[in-house]
Amino acid sequence: MPPLSFSLIRQSTHRSAARRGTLVMASSPSSPAGTGLVEKRVIETPGCFMYSVKGSVPHLTPDTLRLQGFGGVHVSMEHLLQDHQTKGDGLEKWTSFNLSKFLHLQDMILLCDIRDPSRYAKVPFNSDRYVSMLTHKGVRQLTLEDYLKCIRAYEPDIVAIIADSISDLEPATATATAAQTTLAAGGDAGAELTSMAGPKRVRKSVDRSLRWLDQVLRDRQGFDTLAEQKALDVARKEERRLSLQKMKEQQAAQKAGGADNADALAQVIQDLEVKDSALPTLTSQVKLSTVKTKTPWTHKSSVFAHVVGSQIEQERIRSAEETAKRDGVDGFIVDVKDLSSGSGFSHEEVLKLLKVSLDHLPAEKPRLVYGMQTPEDVLSSIALGADLFDTTYPYHLTEDGKASLFSFGASSESQGTADATAASSSSAATASTTNRWINLWDDEHANKFVPIMEGCECYACKGGKHTRAYINHLLKAHEMLATVLLMSHNMHQYSKFFANVRQSIQEGTFEEQTQKFVTKFGAREPIRVPGDIHPAQLIVEASLTKRNRLDGLDDSHGGSSNNGDLNKSSSIEDGGLPSLSDMGHLSAVAAEKEQRRVEREKRREQRSEERKRNIVNKKEKRLQRKLEQLRLQREKELEGKEQ
């Protein structure tokens, strides 16, 4: 019996699919007894997993973390896996550890996925063998074998199944039409990109995800799925060899008939690719083993499966239905991040695609949604039947120096009004300032000796201890306490937002309150652009970057070794130059890096455009030459005739 259980307290109504539930995780047998940690861990839904980087919720130490009111943490493998662990090596030393103990999160429900749910950066493509992930040391490939090794060592409460989510830097050759293929063949594979994958790629992503799901589920029961995979691979290879041979024979026969050799071979290979999964005979003879040779981990981790399908409705439905059929799936993850971030889909279209997935999932199991973070996105998703989210939104607010002021539901109305007034008066500074948050980089807060939000019970606001003026000072001084306080506030408010949403569902006022929320705080927040930072922040970071360069600090991001030299920056603090901190170095460096990345991408695009033009030009020239030749030939012929 997996330790996870999900119960719905209030089901969806005819008006909305919003539901109120409880996710309960019994203490796993592997967690040491007598640690004083709670026996039962709970996330009330709709609710949130705290977003973490390298297993730490950004800026929050374990004590402040527990003041926020969240019951779960989301951990991404791509953050945690160091070089030495990418292949699961080093994890065998975790004899007395699992992930929750390692991260000191035994009192939280721990969900472990592969990729960062907040990152919009594209990663190189996946293949049948691996998923690409973006570690801090660059792109790494995670194979099923490594993945299984990791989750067996990690023993997270909830395992997100390895899935072929398309967030990829896919070469166009994989998706585009024949004409485009010819074009791309001229350029290098990375240069030609498409924002959305084609139907074939999407179908493959669904198939691959299902195959991996089946394999993980078998591994979970103790079957040696990797051995089965190997047998299958051998069979497939043999099949391919045989059919290639056959084709060659056919070719030889055709050669006499004068058919173009290369074309035929290309056709054969293409056929093979397409029919790859459909080929019968040898592969179907490989029997799944009936003996459990490995230790089952059914009782250690529950399983959430990714539902994929990108922009194609039928594939989304197929993915949802097929995934739901599998025995042993405890919950689902629907990732619309890539649809919602600049791929040309409207908000309505994204919601429609999300709805397609959610509608085809069994009601009694929890659904986690990635890529829906702003309050109104969360509300829309909840209305479609989503249960779980992550805290990327408050994290992003914090990184931008923003403090949230929005609130949901009847209980927070009085408080909201006062703040809304305060905020609307402050909207002069930047156009983006709306009454749902304030930006504490704004100069106007420099002399506001009031907490971010009157009556807020978060660590930063409580008792009026930390004022807007102080946080403004900390931001400008580039002091790390700024983000600690902002994160405390934003996380606390986000958690409160969810609590109020739950209450409204329970009271049957969710739709009404959603309407009120939209009226009060506006329908939609503009999509956050990572490079779009407050002018004051730009000034501070620019001065830091300049100084770093003077200090001779290297800008490599994993630059622990470079930042390590004490003497190099001995003047930082006691030397009296204010506003320098090492995290300052990092973020300033990151900002600069980001800028360079954007420039690089721009250049790359230009190059690719140029290349395309060149190819087209060449083609045209070739055609013109041919035409010219034809013309000359015809003229000669005509001349010959005339003569």
Added chain:
Amino acid sequence: MKSALKWDILAKCSTTKARAAVLTLPHGPVNAPVFMPVGTQGTLKGITPDQIEGLGCQIMLNNTYHLGLRPGQELLDACGGAHTFQGWNRNLLTDSGGFQMVSLLKLAEITEQGVQFESPHDGSLMLLTPEHSMSLQNSIGADIMMQLDDVVSSLTTGPRVEEAMWRSIRWLDRCIKAHKKPETQNLFAIIQGGLDPVLRKKCIEEMVKRDTPGYAIGGLSGGEEKDKFWRVVSQCTDLMPREKPIYCMGVGYAEDLVVCVALGVDMFDCVFPTRTARFGNALTSTGTLSLRQAKFKDDFRPIEEGCDCIACKSYTRAYLYTIVTKETVGCHLISIHNTAYQLRLMRQIRESIIEDRFPQYIHKFFKDLFVEKSAYPEWVVNALKSVNVDLIEGDKQQA
């Protein structure tokens, strides 16, 4: 002059010049000997005020120079001082802004009137006179404020050292005159005179006449030879009045703390523990752990066994290895640990003085840190010998 503190000596070491005391300041008692963490810009490097209090910290430092630039005097006045501004209800000590002269000398010009700085933020000129320093420190409202002194590098020799010494005395007089809140804020004089015993003696004589609530030994920790450093410290504590707290500025390495306490110093400050934390270096009784090193990737022990800080209670070295210098949390955690380490060290020293077993403590401390006696720094051995603790032979006698 008036004083807003009480200095109660609880115990004196029967071997060395060390003493344990309670320093009662406007924002509560401080157990001495004390190490004061440095919160330069009104915050201790990502640690929340509650966390600092939780570590048992009773007094923290702010820098006048920085707070004067930002948020600035006007805002400090408007909110009622630095305590309220940063949500810290315990004691604060501010420097005068003078120390920044040494490090920012390129930007500063020192005249009899004061020090002219170029603001690093907007390039505008800022004149720091003794009067201005006092005015700023009055606005900040620190429980202990330091006089503006003419700091010269401890490596400087010649007439400039003497000039700085005499000017510091004249500036002390101007500070005393300009100090507006002697009932609630204590002004400490700073002894100057470089490495010259004659100048130091003269300076102490003059400054003791001014009868400030406490005295600081300034102009050290600037890269001078350790053997000269300890001799100046020891000479000063010999000549200074024993019924007042003695503060040695800018000292914070564990071995320096132990030696200086034995030489009779009561108060210390240093940015070292929090600064080194940001580079992933954790302090322990057996030396510094550089947690960036790959050798810690499979080390499942806490930073230091028996440490009750949140980093040691929650995480292994292996986990810290993955986040130090990469995540702010890693930085916060090591800062917390290092501050906890410094404060614990001072607590242990204090307890051993009260129980009159400080010499034994010294022996154990250096054995833990250096293991081999041959590794003991010579200056440490010499300094301790001057206060009757023989590190090389002494422990045999005690055993």
